[in-house]
Amino acid sequence: MIIPNGRTLSSLSFWIIPRHTSRYCNCRVRFPSNLRPFSASVPRRIMELTGFSQEQLDVREAVAKICSNFPDEYWAEHDESGIYPHELHAALAKDGWIGIALPEDLGGAGLGISEATMMLQTISQSGAGIAGAQSVHANVYATQPVARFATEEQRKRMLPRLISGEFKACFGVTEPSTGLETLKLRTHATRDGDSYRISGQKIWISSAQVASKMILLARTTPLEDVKKPSEGLSLFFIDFDKNAPGLELRKIKKMGGRAVDANEVFFDNYRVPVDTRIGKEGQGFRIVLHGMNSERCLLAGEALGLGYVALEKAAKYAxxxxxxxxxxxxxxxxxxxxxxxxxxxxxxxLATYHAARVYDASGKDPNITPHAVGVACNSAKYLAAEAAFTACEGSVLAHGGMGYAQEYHVERYLRECFVPRIAPVSREMIMNYVGEKVLGLPRSY
Structure with missing residues (x-):
């Protein structure tokens, strides 16, 4: 356990460093007695905790303490107003949580997707729901490819101020004309001296209204000029300057999770420096895949949190x-x-945290194949989303007429639980993937 910025442990401003980190000599710091009663002050949680690592449990406890400052009424108000939860983002950044799965040398905690999944589940389960988790979601997973494939100079320039909370990032992949056909995306980046000119359109970009950075996937070689559709795509980490020429945003009114904005983004010869490109030109799809499986784990955790809090409300009401x-x-x-x-x-x-463990271990164990990671992460996202939907629907029905009332909050959970069923890949596409890749059935699309 490390206390950043010289704060005292009694302030609860801490985050966890894995026990295997050698410079802490495998020491573990005990909670002082004045912190132990905290667990009893947190609302009763029905999730079984057997099988989690001590790091995951410590993450859960510390993040739950932060989230306890943001009650149901806060989230109901932000859902109604559509105002971004800046206070939660700042509180998490203050204690180092935005960088939970980013390297220590950049100011991150150096933990894994297993712990990051627990963090986002805990945020969701606090009553913040999908909206609360999504306020930091992209900053956790979309930065994974940057941390792994950027140059040392880029990593030091791009990531520390995201970790500190000075910057917020959004992730630009989905397009209205291609949807799930990522390899056919049309937003293009054309080299022009020491910069690129970006033109095209992205859709369903969360947090774009508040983001100052974007991780962007764009085509640098036209689709008709490549041998494989996966070629010719490049990944960029760009300034997202709404006042610069060539960038326009249009907010999307949506069913749930309204505290975090969703947007259409239009580029028209928007200029970015060449040194914003991550990795080699044309290798962006291979790079971005590194973040897609981690996102499935994180979203599965968010779905679980939503399902558990809905069930807790239902049990209490019943x-x-x-x-x-x-x-x-x-x-x-x-x-x-x-x-x-x-x-x-x-x-x-169980499926979710198995997938997170497989994902984390895959970077160290050559026997864990990309196929195994993909199957585990996609399966976990599917199962968690369906379980969350069942729990949220059941909670509304258990409340009877009051389940339809905003004051009981469960109607908000039901509206939000459709997000993990749809995004970042639909449940039907996951079943197509499993049918083809696991069962060996003919491709159906």
């Missing part, structure tokens, strides 16, 4: 609501669907 002289939770018509939803979440939890 205990307290008296109809015909007895708690409605005594009725099997209420109790059984909630019990089934819990078991679905627990199964999806």
């Amino acid at each position: 205990q307290e609501r008296i109809v015909f002289g007895r708690s409605i939770g005594q009725n099997q018509g209420i109790q059984h669907p909630l019990a089934a939803a819990y078991m679905n979440l627990e199964a999806a939890k």
Whole structure:
């Protein structure tokens, strides 16, 4: 455990360093007695904690403490107003959490996607839901390819101020005309001396209204001039200057997660320096793949958090609501669907953290193939999203008419739970992937 910026441990401004980090001599710091009662002050959590590492549990406890300062009412207000949760982002950045899975030499914590998944699940499960988690989502996963493939000079220039919270980043891949056909994207970056001129359109870009940086995938060689569609794409880490010529944003009104904006982004000869390109020209798709599987793990964690908090609300309401002289939770018509939803979440939890472990280990173990990582991460995202939907729907129904009321918050969870079912890849495309890559069935699209 390390205390950044010289703050005292009693301030709870800390984050965790893995025990194997040699410069801390495998020491573990005990919580002082005044911190132990914290766990009892956190709302009851029904998720089974057996099997998690000590680092994951420490992450969960510390992040939950930060999130306890942002109650349900905060998220209801931000959902209503559409105002970005700057305060949560600042609180997480202050204690070093934005860089949880980024290298220590850049100011990050040097932990893995396993711990980052726990962090985002904890944010979601606090009642912040998908909106709260998505406020830092791109900053955690979209920076993974940058940390791995950028030059040393680029890493030092690009990442520390994201970790500190000075910058926020968005991720620009999806296009309205291509959707899931990433390899056919049309936004192009044309070399012009010591810069590129970018033209094209991106859609469903979260946090673009508040971001000052964008990780952008664009075509540097026209699709008709490459042998394979995966060639000719390049990855950039660009300044996202809304006042510069050639950049326009249009906000999308949406069903849920409204505290984090979604946007259409239009580029028209928007200039960026050549040194914003990450890796070699034309190798961007191979580079960006490094972040896609990690995103599936993170979004699975966010879905789990949403499902668990919905179930917690339902169980509490079912205990307290008296109809015909007895708690409605005594009725099997209420109790059984909630019990089934819990078991679905627990199964999806095991799949999610298995996928995160496989992802983290794949960089060190040559026996773990990209195929194994892809199957695990896609399966986890699918299962967690479906389990979250079942739990959120069941929670609304268990609340009866009050489930439809904003004051009980579960209607917000139900609106948000569609996000992990749709993005970043649909449930149908995941089933296509498993059918083809695992079962050996003919490609269906």
